[in-house]
Amino acid sequence: MDPKSNPSISIREVAAAARVSVATISRVLNSKGPIHPDTRRRVLEVVADLGYVPHSGARSLSTRQTSSVGVILPDVYGEFFSELIRGIDLGAKRAGYHLLVSGSHSDPAEVDALLRALHGRVDGLIVMASTRNAGAIRIPPGVPAVFLGDSPASGSHPSMRVDNAGGARAVADHLLDLGHRRIAVVSGSAENSDSEARLAGFRAALSGRGVDLDPELIVSGDFREESGRAAALALAKLENRPTAIFAANDAMAIGCLSALRELGLSVPEDVALAGFDDVPIARYLSPPLTSVRVAIAEMGERAMARLLAGLEERGAEPLEETIPAVLVVRASTAGRKDLLGSE
Amino acid sequence: MDPKSNPSISIREVAAAARVSVATISRVLNSKGPIHPDTRRRVLEVVADLGYVPHSGARSLSTRQTSSVGVILPDVYGEFFSELIRGIDLGAKRAGYHLLVSGSHSDPAEVDALLRALHGRVDGLIVMASTRNAGAIRIPPGVPAVFLGDSPASGSHPSMRVDNAGGARAVADHLLDLGHRRIAVVSGSAENSDSEARLAGFRAALSGRGVDLDPELIVSGDFREESGRAAALALAKLENRPTAIFAANDAMAIGCLSALRELGLSVPEDVALAGFDDVPIARYLSPPLTSVRVAIAEMGERAMARLLAGLEERGAEPLEETIPAVLVVRASTAGRKDLLGSE
DNA sequence: CTGTCAACTGTAACCGGTTACACGTTGCGC
């Protein structure tokens, strides 16, 4: 028996074949209202025979819910996004929702067009805005949405962000504890708010303990490996070389590592190095990279959960939630073995 | 002026407000049929005033096309998938399509359920099957689909795959050219067809040049870093140690690298090492990793292009297309500088 | 025997668009 599905037939044809009304078919398939066992059996049989598959578009129109949510991302690049999508997908699947994903949206006008095009396609939105357009994004009224990272000033929607400042502070404390005083930072672009938050948190932690960030030790990159490499090369050339480098993400840290090795500087003896994100390979580098772990997938899952909560009852207060960022110490900073984590 | 969009109003209300019929509204908005300039102006004005946004769900129902395509993936993990999605998204955007993405589908029954749920939501499908379920996936008749990697035996749909064998052959030739004869392979799981194809291609290339793969030098991993690490540790313990290792992907190669360094073996002097995928960080490892580059994003884009072609005209013959895999030589294998690529 | 009620099922009006067809106006050629 091949249960071939046949998308081309409609509920009325099934009704005719089963000699009942369309209402009955619908009721059987959705387990609504009372149905005589015999009727149910017959309907189910016909449905299977014909390979009838309900048309969910039509269903959505009449029930006014699509059971799918839109995911709007500024970009789809690197491990961060697969993790994020994985988490969101997980949450969606659990609740029987589908994901309409769209990436590469830096232009606010583009996002606006997308938002219109999504009307009638999704029940809610998960939006990750880039700093450039966060302020300009207008979610249509009545559409539940959750923001990731930057959110529009309005504050009318729940949002969710990584504890960038906390993670950066942890790195700062760690480096200070190791005795470093001359510390460099390789930041992301100034437009990126994650990068800004990390830099700000780091700076604050240092000055909190009486250490100032020397402006000449702040180099900005773009979150890619190559920029980290360039930054490290520049930093190494300084006459008063830093003893430690904090890169605003792991990709740049890896670039730094590559440059340092090339220059014959050993890590952590000559220069200590820390990253942010804790990508899977961080622990396999040599030396293994000290980094800050953020549960990205979990963030996606939480975002979805909160969106679904917002979908069910319109009462939840807009709330900003923070995903913890925890320091993972590895050999790239720890001079002494006893400071090393077990991973 | 804030052009607030108001999702809650329908075309009939707009029609009433503009004192025309719904047909006229529809025609103006879709630039169909002849419309008097004055009418058009008035309609557009009212539309803007009211912030009317057409309900695309309803539109889909009546036009019988959703302008979105389903993307079914076995998993969403690592850089591979963000690249793939990025490519697909790019192609989709260009053509005005949306993406319904769903990951984590290893169970054929689950895929089947998903396929049903997608009926009426998408116009076509891009399916990446895992080896386990490829045979069991039944695309409903009449639904255009493109397969990535494994495809159902039927061969009734176009498919697209990476030239795993070619890439592996290139690695084999390269290692042989360097004089290696005792070469180990760290494969992925036997269930994974990419891994199998790489192993098979590698073996064939070796025997083509009179070198046999010693069974004790074939270790299977799972495509993750940790398994590469374990494999390298095991290989290094052998009394007749291999002089080169080919890992079926970069993540495992990175694991190998970590283990080798830990054992005090230098790469490539003691053991040469090559990976597959050419992830962005490959060139930043130390030593930079020889790998095989595959244009994943391009594959996604091509897949989308072919799907769209299939959507427009039902005539295209099912064809298997192969994405090239090119060897990128770096220091992890090249003993001699003159063999090094420039990247 | 009749009224009441529960259990089933059917009819038809939605959901919000698109579009075939019909209709009323003009303008123009003869």
Add this chain to the structure above:
DNA sequence: GCGCAACGTGTAACCGGTTACAGTTGACAG
């Protein structure tokens, strides 16, 4: 002055489901 075409617009029937409301039937209490 009349016929006819082109233009602009409206009416209403779809698309394929859901569901309020309205039966029909049979059991059972009064």
